[in-house]
Amino acid sequence: MTRPKRPKYANKKVVLNGTAFDSKKEARRFGELQILERAGEIKDLQTQYAFVLAESVKFNSEPRSKPAVKYLADFVYVRDGRVVVEDVKSAATKKLAVYRLKKHLMKSVHGIEVVEI
Template identity: 50%
Template sequence: MNMNLEDLPPKIRKQAERKLADLRREKLSTDHLVGKDIKIASNSTEELTRAYQGEGTRRKYGNKPCEINGIRFDSKKEARRYEELIGLLRLGQITDLKLQHHFTLAEAFKNPDGTSIRKMEYIADFTYTDSEGMFVVEDVKSKATRKNPVYAIKKKLMAGEGYKITEI
């Protein structure tokens, strides 16, 4: 089944068109990095799939995902920190190491007009208990991601709940 952009609802079509424009802009710079030719066939299903999945696009903060022991990390810096924490865990200096620990900052609710508002969560890269029995929340952040306004708000909400985020 072939699908054209015209077959999509207007809102979805605009999103797909923006993704396609991004793909076309970045095509020249990513082709040599990916090592394959990404051909963009006008309005094809394959093109829409690539646009939706973000194939060939640069990540927002330039981080490079990697995998260690079958665990996928968003950046090499986060993977290195994981290896350090595993070493501390083996030495007995920390306990209860958890990855991607979820904290609920606000529960889901409905507005008076009936629209649903999703719950707000903060997902820490790592949590553990240190040698002094203190619960530690760690997040691996670059200079750019520390300035993210959404992160800043969530960090303040976490502080209001009694958690201090240690930035690595």
């Protein structure tokens, strides 16, 4: 008998009002953002919004095209007329090379600085 696989970063998935989140911290932040939206401080709150960082490409040496490189933001909303992108991160996931590269590309490609929560 095999045990269920533990999450890599010890997070616990949570469902809140029918929306699935990767951690309790992320679900809690969603609740906070919903309150801000109801109060009129932010608008157009979206979860798991994908930004294209690099388009799909086809290499001559490979049979299939490579998919576009995307950044999947935990939360996107508008505050004071500008788009805000938030990502809920632990100390460990903040340090990941792939995340740091995608954060850099978000600023370079889209002019958006990712806010880490």
